Amino acid sequence: MSSLAQKKGFGAFIWDYLTTVDHKKIAILYLISGGFFFLVGGLEAMMIRIQLMKAGNDFLSAGLYNEIITMHGTTMIFLAAMPLLLAFMNAVMPLQIGARDVAFPFLNSLGFWLFFFGGIFLNLSWFMGGAPDAGWTNYASLALASEGHGIDFYSLGLTISGFGTLIAGINFLVTIINMRAPGMTYMRMPLFTWTTFVASALILLAFPPLTIGLFFMVFDRLFDANFFVVEMGGNTIIWEHLFWIFGHPEVYILILPAFGIFSEIFAIFSRKRLFGYTALVFATILIGFYGFMVWAHHMFTVGLGPTANAVFALATMIIAVPTGIKIFNWLLTIWGGSISFTVPMIYAVAFIPSFVAGGVTGVMQAMAPLDYQLHDSYFIVAHFHYVIVGGVVLGILAGTHLYWPKMFGTMLSEKLGMITFWFFFIGFHLTFFIQHFLGLMGMPRRVYTFGADQGWDLFNMISSVGALFMAIGVLVLLVNVVLTQVKNVRVGNDPWGDGRTLEWAIPSPPPFYNFAQTPLVRGLDTYWIEKMEGNKEGMVYAEPLGDVHMPNGSIIPLIMSFGMFVAAFGALYFLDDTKPWALAVLIIGLGITFGSMLVRSLKDDLGFHITKEELIEDAKRGGNTDGLK
């Protein structure tokens, strides 16, 4: 069967997305669902800021507030930031290395659906007896004491979506190791591909400890185990270790791809090769490596003893060095360039001072004795929002504008983009800068209210106003997206005019097979090299035009993930006396999952071939068919 065959209708369109194994469509799925959860998390953030707008406010009750902060953190990290970055990794990385797809297209789809069902499961807690309320860190003693099923939604939901992320990580690693086009040596890979590579390695090694911790939590709460039950010999500090052994690398899993996006942007919009490419690559690897050795700096106040605290303090400080290397190399990239202040570039330019501010407060907190004051105060809230919003979210917004044309073939409005940027950027600093001082003035984090006698009123008010600005910025972005897609003005291969890497050498959006002929890579910034040498086609080819092998779509990933989703409900209600059907649901769910796994493994799926003739035909039509139109 040729998938170039014409299919029509809305149903076929939906079915196509449900069964797709095409990395570009999966990217769009990640973008939409990540974007949706970003809005949900943003709404929760607004509620937090409304509650804290003035002393003694009663907009939210104490219990509800804890649910909202927990879901805000969990949603933003696991269901918004990570999938949005995975969207760009999926959309761009295979194109950057000249591959026709990822190594495991089926698993790519499975990874998405696991994340999706995990996220849905977690958020269903709102409608099924209450959301988790022990903070996104879910410290064990509080989590075990939490009533209702909120915490169970948290542990089971994150377990499922964590499997999805792990699968995505392995997939990207293998793709980069095995599927680079001829000539694409490691040291010619675009920096975004490099950061994808390192972030995936971090996912690979960081998610298992989280999964184990979550399993312990599930066992303790739902199957009467005693890992964290102090009276039964358990120890709650184990959770803290497992969580942060995951949690610290997680921060780098988020920030490294954002670094990658900014690296691309600085080079493109300065029209200049990245300064110190080698140093940037090694700094990325070093950051990833150190990321695993510093987890206990989240636990300075736990009472691990001065030796452990001193060692982890020093290890943490060292991370500032490779991060500094990156900052200076970016500065030197734009130095001597020809800077064009497009929306992606303005985000990148704004990122530098924002992230440096977040970085230096990070070093301050690495000083263990000082951290005794800063830990769990609003200072830390300010710090991590500076790195995550000032780094990751700015990176995601920049990436959205930069890669929108490559993903959708249309260009977001620059004018509205600027409006979004200014609202968001000013709002961001207004919200979080002042929070450093709130922390120093003694305000602990995660408080649902504060007294008028504490002296924190004014700064909290300012912070809330800032949040409103950010919300306006995001709304303008939504308008921008809608208007752009309604106008539907199509763009060419290299809409920014200064693309340097392979993805800009092919149509926007690319045909579903990406490259009719595998390119031959002749250096770093290969498209730029070809352009400068006057090559009209934008690349040289490593093979003659021939038949192309592509994988078949499949609905199995969705069914498999759905099985996990069902099983999670069974586990959730396992101990409830009123729900004797829980065990049956658990078995049915696992049956669906393992059954579809068996079907997948027993049924041969060899993919299909696009013939040379079809490729020539497609090229005549503009070469950007996605297999539907």
Added chain:
Amino acid sequence: MDLNKRYTAQSWPDHPETATLEGKNKFVGFWLLLAAETVTFASLFATYLALKDRGPDASEFTAAGLFELPLVFAMTMILLTSSLTSVYAMHHMKNHNFKAMQAWLGITVLLGLTFLGLEIYEFNHYVHLGFGFTTSAFSSAFFTLVGTHGAHVLFGLSWFIALMVRNSKRGLNMYNAPKFYLAALYWHFIDVVWVFIFTVVYLMGVIG
């Protein structure tokens, strides 16, 4: 890839598991998965060591009092032997000798089932002594660590059986060779984990 292509011992490649791009991808991907599995078990081991012998004040169960080495030593030998028989199977896979491969895999599965049976007997024995999953922090950590390994054994056996049944009629080709290879690799990994469990849980438990 052509499933109908017939291979002989001569035309069969030296490394069938990595002869195709799909095979290569699976090979690298599986090693990475094993890296993740290693971290998983490392977390379980660390937790076990932290909670070893910990229980409520009245708990009388300790590793030294509970574990008995002879049975576990027998289990270890059986699993190690099954690793060896899976090596033979892979040797025949590389020589394109399908029947011999199936035979050795069959022996591997039998040994694995014996191991699993003994493990179930062992767990059952502990439960009868009053040492169940919910008895103490120690018991939860023990059953989770060893039980997770047991679940891996079960999955490995199911994988072997599914492959053997599915391919019993059509023999080896470039599509299923990587699958056999990876199942065997997985089996070795399980075996290595058991060696650590034997050392850390049982030997150090009884002696240390």
Added chain:
Amino acid sequence: MMKGLTNWRLFALMTALLVFLSGCGREEISTLIPAGKVAQDQFNLLILSTIVMTFIILVVSVIYVLAIVKFRRSKLGDDMIPEQVEGSAKLEFIWTAVPIVLLLILAVPTVYSTFDLADVTAMDSVNEEGEQNNLTVNVTAKLYWWEFEYPEQEVVTAQELVVPTDERVYFNLISADIKHSFWIPSVGGKLDVNPENVNKFYLEFDKESSELEDGVFYGKCAELCGPSHALMDFKVKSVDREEFDQWIAAMQEEPEPAADALAQEGEETFANSCIGCHAVSGSGSAGAVGPNLATFGDRNRVAGFMEHNEENLKKWIQDPQEYKPGNLMPDGETNNGGEPFSEQELDALAAYLMSLSVEE
């Protein structure tokens, strides 16, 4: 137009001034106004690191601003193709080496201070008579209140920690339920209160709390511990050694019976409804179900955070969940055997509780 601009400037200036003035917070709770050695050490580290970090920010900012001003495409022309520079080993070396030096400047005091602040070796030292040289306080955190036991003196109190100034006070911290964190911002950084192990550290109080506007330092729980985490406050009274000894002596005495009629009535009600959980004598040891009330009349707050008056006290007794959700105190109805306290009973209880005092 000009006038509008001036007004706007004035407004901006006023705002900036306001922000600056309130920038240090209240001295009862701000880490920026240290009132003890530990907080002072930590504040010094804050200043040191801020100086170093400001230097880094300045360097980055200068390069950054110059770059985005000098190399704008609108200035250079659309067709300019910059030179594709690969990098510079010399520069890479500089921006690797300089930060390392700066970090060393921070690392040395960090390591020194980490060990210094964790040094509790003197905690159990005794003099020739076998008395401890230093005061030790055992802190037990409970949902959502704090119990302070003075083991050597066999005194126990709750919610308001009383300590002597100008000497080291050692703390043993443990939680009776879930994890909390013990933090007196203006006196020193926090230490977690874990359910499974005792954490030890010391603090020094340089300033008498009577000099403060509110008369007490504010203490906080810094680790999310449930709905009323935000309200799990305690207060610290620091007094000179002489006054502290008097306070201990007063605590060790049996409480005097209530003086006036209303309070006597309250005492009876208390004996029927409250005494199961709350002790009114300060002598004893830790482990009570509810906070010790021996010093209630001397306290600064009701339930740790409400203004200290009879009105609030009565509201609290009648319906604790309303004010501190998730706390473990039964409501008035339960305590009174099925029906809410009458207004008369509440007045009596409040009068009695307010009369409980060990200070002159």
